[in-house]
Amino acid sequence: MISLTIVGLILVIVFGSLRIGVRAWEKGEKDVEMRQRERIVLDLVKRQIASIFVRVVKDKDEQPFFLKGDGGSMEFISRIPMVPGNRAGLVYVKYVVGAGDGGKKRLMFSEKNTYIIEKVMEDQAEDEFFELIPGAENIEFEYLRGPSEDEEESVWQETWDPDSDKGVPVAVKIIFQDSKDEDPIHVIAPIKSDAS
Incomplete structure (x- = not known):
């Protein structure tokens, strides 16, 4: 009887430790998947930013499209679309950092073909955006x-306004x-510019 009790306790301990091990493995796999997704998204965003179209593109009202951005949003014309199936040349891209659940931030983006948009899209509906990163402590652009001529070194700044910043x-x-x-x-995306 005592030996059966001891064997039962050993089995409980063994299966309990196996259950703890499986839970830790599943949590680790979930963390790895999340990190890989974030890395892939950041690489795609970097690639799209690096492919900014630096020449002047005008909308139907003859208003030029230029890169414009601040710490929480950025819009520009890119040579590389991120949305599958959008293969027809230049795209107008807008990235926005919005509020998520529990005070977290989320990175969203919208992309439109430049042939079908009529003007720079100032106010887009939230349903036109795709969520790239759902919950992060902080996401910013610089x-x-x-x-x-005035400064010898390059300077990081929080905003880029085509009215005051050249190129x-x-x-x-x-x-x-x-x-x-x-x-x-x-993540730093260098922009090769022959027209700045």
Whole structure:
């Protein structure tokens, strides 16, 4: 009787430790999948930003499209579409950092073919955006202004306004922080410009 009790306790301990191991493995797999998804999304965003079309494109009202952005949004014309099936040349892209659940931030984007849009889309409905990253502690954009006559060095700035900033930035930095416990990830997309 005592030996059966001891065998039963050993089985409970073994199966309990197996259950704990399986849970830890599943949680680790979930974290790996989430990290891979974030890395892929950031790489795609970097690729699209790096392919900014730097020449002047005008809408039907003859208003030019230029890169415009701040810490929480950015819009530009790109040579590379991210949406599958959108293969017809240049696309108008808008990235927006919005509020998510529990005070988290989420990265959303919208993309339209430049042939079918009639004007720069200032106010788009939220249902026109795709969610790329659902819940992050922080997501920001910064813009690298190249050296000018007044300054010898390049300077990172929080906004890029085509009315006050000449051409396009030398690079765009995406600052992504998944949680408060982690250090932020800085993804820098260099922009090759022959027209800045």
